[in-house]
Amino acid sequence: MTKVSMTVNGKARSVEVPDNTLLVDYIRENLRLTGTHVGCDTSQCGACVVHVDGQAVKSCTMLAAAAEGAEVTTIEGVAASKDDLHPMQVAFKENHGLQCGFCTPGMIMAATDMVSRYKAAGKTLDEPAIREELEGNICRCTGYHNIVKAIADGASKMA
Amino acid sequence: MYDTTYYRASSVSDATSKLAGTEDGKFLGGGQTLIPTMKQRLAAPSDLVDVSGIDALKNISVEGDTVTIGAACTHAQVAGSSEVAEAIPALASLANGIGDPAVRARGTIGGSIANNDPAADYPAGCLGLGATIVTDAREIPADEFFVGMFETALDEGEMVTAVKFPKATKAGYAKFPNPASRYAMVGVLAAQTANGVRVAVTGAGNDGVFRHAALEEALGANWSADATQGVSTDEGDMLADIHGSAEYRAHLVGVMAGRAVDNS
Structure with missing residues (x-):
């Protein structure tokens, strides 16, 4: 057991967990933030994507202990307040970028990450780029078309 | 995943001495292969010595005709490095094609080559460019480093610290x-x-x-x-x-x- 401390959605959290605890289990089971999902559990589907120190990572493929001292953002922490939605969440809603919604938290976290990376690098996030960037996020309902539209729309709303 | 004991190393010597004291420990880089392997219970290291936080292993430098990439540099870091893109564009493009964005944010060059997966990209990069693998003990030419499937010339407890790539024409x-x-x-x-x-x-x-x-x-x-x-x-x-x-x-x-x- 190790006491693992990190900042999650702006709040300092500290929990004693077994060393083999995955970050996603720390988030879901210990912090009860269940918006982050486990889909495949084999690093393929991206339903578990969260931001660690500003980078999108698969929380099912990282130990909680490796996030000691990190700033973590989950889907629960993207909006400015409890009553608000993040512009990317609004874009998914308006563009029908989800059906069952299981993959959506990971999609949103991957989307905001790609927008900020492309902005920082001065690159254009056009449709082919969005499709390429979604390599690690799998949706079994939508066929991706509206997800891609939603991300393009959300990117313009984040500007 | 079986039980394990996690330790975050602060330096190369801290990592190697810590690992030497374990029963069946392994170095942990970004964990993009090792963690899934442990989840499938195909690996059960008694201890994990995390080397991904060692600052000295996170640098990319270009001196003369040599590009040196620290073992803990992530694929995203190599793919996004303007120095690498200028010196050896093929290497930046190789790194940019590994896995997906979230995997590239965690996976490291040292972890990739130490694992020597027969379908990984970096082994081809190292061997094709004639790189030299730097460890805590010695320097190993890529021609001698990649021994076989999941097998390298690394000794027990030896740790990759950097890879030196000569610029190619x-x-x-x-x-x-x-x-x-x-x-x-x-x-x-x-x-x-x-x-x-x-x-x-x-x-x-x-x-x-x-x-x-x-x-x-x-x-x-x-x-x-x-x-x-x-x-x-x-x-x-x-x-x-x-x-x-x-x-x-x-x-x-x-x-x-x-x-x-x-x-x-």
């Missing part, structure tokens, strides 16, 4: 990724180096990454995609699985070699 990488895993079904790095043309193939060989003498000879005589046509690859040396037969992979080697030259 020309180099290109092309891979045919498995559509699900993004691992190479065949990946070829072709380079014109100070020591002649080198061609390394990953994903295809039944004993891991290998150099392709016939392609090196053909491209040494004529650096063009056309020169790769008609160069045969022995099917007996190829992997065969549900994703592709040995015959299919042997054919893809030539096709990817041509594309690698086109990308150079």
Whole structure:
């Protein structure tokens, strides 16, 4: 057991967990933030994507202990307040970028990450780029078309 | 996942001495292979010594004709480095094609080559460019480092600290990724180096990454995609699985070699 401390959605959290605890289990089971999902559990589907120190990572493929001292953002922490939605969440809603919604938290976290990376690098996030960037996020309902539209729309709303 | 004991190393000497004191410990880089392997209970290290936080291993530097990449540099860091893009564009492009964005944010070059997965990209990059693997104890030429499938020349407890890449006159990488895993079904790095043309193939060989003498000879005589046509690859040396037969992979080697030259 190790006491693992990190900042999650702006709040300092500290929990004693077994060393083999995955970050996603720390988030879901210990912090009860269940918006982050486990889909495949084999690093393929991206339903578990969260931001660690500003980078999108698969929380099912990282130990909680490796996030000691990190700033973590989950889907629960993207909006400015409890009553608000993040512009990317609004874009998914308006563009029908989800059906069952299981993959959506990971999609949103991957989307905001790609927008900020492309902005920082001065690159254009056009449709082919969005499709390429979604390599690690799998949706079994939508066929991706509206997800891609939603991300393009959300990117313009984040500007 | 079986129980394990996690330790975050602060320096290379801290990491190696800590590992030496464990029963059956392993170094942990970004964990993009080791963690899934442990989740499947295919590996059960008693201890994990996390080396991904060692600052001294996170640098990329270019001095003269040598690009040195610290072992804990992530694929995203290498892919996004303007220094790498300028010195060896093929290496930046190789790093940018590994896995997916979230995997590239965590996975490291040291972890990739120490694991020597037969379908990983970096082994082809190191072997094709004629890199030197730097460890806590010595320097190992890539030609001697990649011994076989999941096997390297690393001794017990020896740790990769950096990889030195000589700049190539020309180099290109092309891979045919498995559509699900993004691992190479065949990946070829072709380079014109100070020591002649080198061609390394990953994903295809039944004993891991290998150099392709016939392609090196053909491209040494004529650096063009056309020169790769008609160069045969022995099917007996190829992997065969549900994703592709040995015959299919042997054919893809030539096709990817041509594309690698086109990308150079």
